[in-house]
Amino acid sequence: MNEALALYGFTKYFPGVLANDHIDLTINQGEIHGLLGENGAGKSVLMSTLYGLYRPDAGKVFIRGQEVTIHSPAQAITLGIGMVHQHFTLVENMTVWENIILGKELCRGFILDKNRIISELQQLLDKTGFEIDLNARIYELPIGLQQRVEILKILYRGADILIFDEPTAVLTPQEVDQLFKTFRQLVQNGKTIIFISHKLKEIFCICDRVTVLRRGKKIGTLAIDEATPESLAEMMVGRKVLFSFEKLKASQSETILSVKELSLSGGKKHQNLHNVNFDIHTYEILGVAGVEGNGQTELVEILVGLQKPQKGKILYQKEDITHFPPKKRILMGISHIPEDRPKRGMVPDFSVKDNLILGFEDLPPFKRGLISRNEVAINQFSQTKIQEFDIATPDENTLIKNLSGGNQQKVVLARELSRDVKLAIASQPTRGLDIAASEYVRNKLIDLKNNGSGILLVSADLDEIRSISDRVIVLYEGQIIGELAPDADEYQYGLLMGGTAC
């Protein structure tokens, strides 16, 4: 097979960090090559350097056998390398075709030759099999289609080697499927794809070969059929990683939360809920599976008190809390690990310590006298939590937005688990986290359960739900469409999540 791209001894220093340490990498013509690694492993740096965004400190680059040095993205593009970034670079108010040609406009004199542009783009669409309305404006398009415009942009400039930097991070599961279809179409058209990810599942789903990086070093390249999730995870993390968890059965367990005939209606912006009933017991993790947008967010918001249901009751420790405000529920021992961490779980511009006390700031020992903060107690508390949860931060006064996602989530966990927790509601608790951090979060939830709490686990990651839940309910269009055992086969889950009752 022909080599599309080869790197030898590729090295990149940043002050204090060796981001890429003598990396050798060969990418074959026409393959989908996965670049796998934990956050901070150096995947994005490697590709950004290749793309000319940084200058490498050492190393050689060969494109189709020719040695080249790449100084800028513009030069990378002329060499046939294109990169789709995680964050798009589109002009929201302009149309799809305007965005595609931006920077390489076909003109007749000073005037855009619109007819020729459109017909050229139409040819490009026909060739690649992409479907998109060239006259739509970007802001009207869902994220998945915006990403397609990014891809078209680099194809229009003649890219043969396409680099995707964590393209699935911003997509819904359906959009991910669509993207992978696109990948296959591109490969059929003779393109070569480099796919950066930290998600094993995606790598197995789409890649031909995979290269694993860890702390700036290349650990190895494997053909996908030689790899197993366990082996890749070990290569990424540097030690064995747990994928299955021991499930202890409690000898006695009682109902802690009863949801009875819960309904939410009249939503234009939200999914309605219809007659939702379930119980959570002590010493139990109840998983809520389902395709996102089927009422999970609404259910969680009702349980923590951010939305009022039109009908139904929530009984917590036999007390009706349906109309209790969020604060009261928090104080009763209901903790909440929210989805969308930066938006709901923390104040990014607050320090680690201020995030650790968010919601408890008006309680002793953090309050002294009538309204004063007890700085001493706050500092002590945060130092203890930073140790206990192994939060990697320079100190408690660092702004939380400067921590990695995994450490941010540890701060949220430390806060949410700092009081006596009887019921925990965890919503997408490992989203965006790398393998080691995800494992940490799951272990914490299991510890919590083994200490007698009840846990509601909402997750879009079916493997996660099945690996740690004791029972699983499936939500579909705002209804509980069925309950399954965690070890039921995936096909049954698929049917329920797609709305077909067993």
Added chain:
Amino acid sequence: MLKKTLNYLDRSSSILPELIAIALAFLISAIILLITGYQPIRAFAALFRGAFGSKFAVGQTLTQATPILFTSLSFLLAFRSGIFNIGIEGQFLIGAFAAAVVGSSITGLPPIIHVIISLALGGLFGALWGFIPALLKIFTGASEVITTMMMSYIASHLTSYLVNYRFKAPGWVAQTNPVQPSAILVKILPPTQLSVSFLISLGFSLLVFYFLFKTYLGYQVCAVGLNPTAAENRGISVHSRILMAFLLSAFVAGVGGAGEVLGVHGRFVEGFSPGYGWDGIAVSLVGRLHPFGCIIASILFGMLRAGGMSMTRSTKVPLDISLIIQSLVIILVAAPSFIKFVILRRKN
């Protein structure tokens, strides 16, 4: 948006950008002076002499700084909760008018009590003026940018009407009766106008600092300003904290107005405020939205005002030049963050 503005302002802890901006402002003003036929060095020398060349000059500078310090603290309080209170001028005028009425009409009170009552009522009436847009914001979502500004025009015309008719003192000038001697704020640096009001404004800076950074209530206000969704998730009542910050903001503006009446003018005179409320917005941004930063920025602006007036008297350079310098400082220091703020707000 608040977040982004604060980011922008906190980007470095060095005050170098501000110093450069001030230097640039003087440089550009020098060019303007040269073009218009004045001698920049002589003019600036006069300005500095008038700003802090003598005990009298220092007194004048601090007198000018006092109302601006109040209004900049007022802006900052609301801003920290994510509220853009640009109707400070109105709250300031209403507070001033209330203090003038209470100060002049009540008799027979011991001095300290009378002063406290007048200041407090000034603050409360200012707060009342902020209460209306706060309610509109919370219950109808009406943009406080519009409502506070409109309330400000109403205040300006309302006080103007009252001082010309119902509360007009005999004579040709549109002013109220003088406040009773028991309500006068003592002058601390005669013969300048500097009064206890300046010390009160410093006290308020400390209070605002303490409130924002050392109490849980201030913590909640800041949390609401930076991320209302997360605050709500953690059981903080977003509306009640916005209301609190709004009312405190307007209260401080009202006290500032009262301080001017009781300390400097001794009565409410139509048009006595050259726009202290509006200055407060810019000074607050120059002071990086921090109470102590506001002290420094207010004194800087007080200097430019006092020095500018003195420069006009001694060199015949028009007062406008001093206003130009002030505006240039605002543009060079505050405008980038201000513009960002407006753009981000639009986006949201």
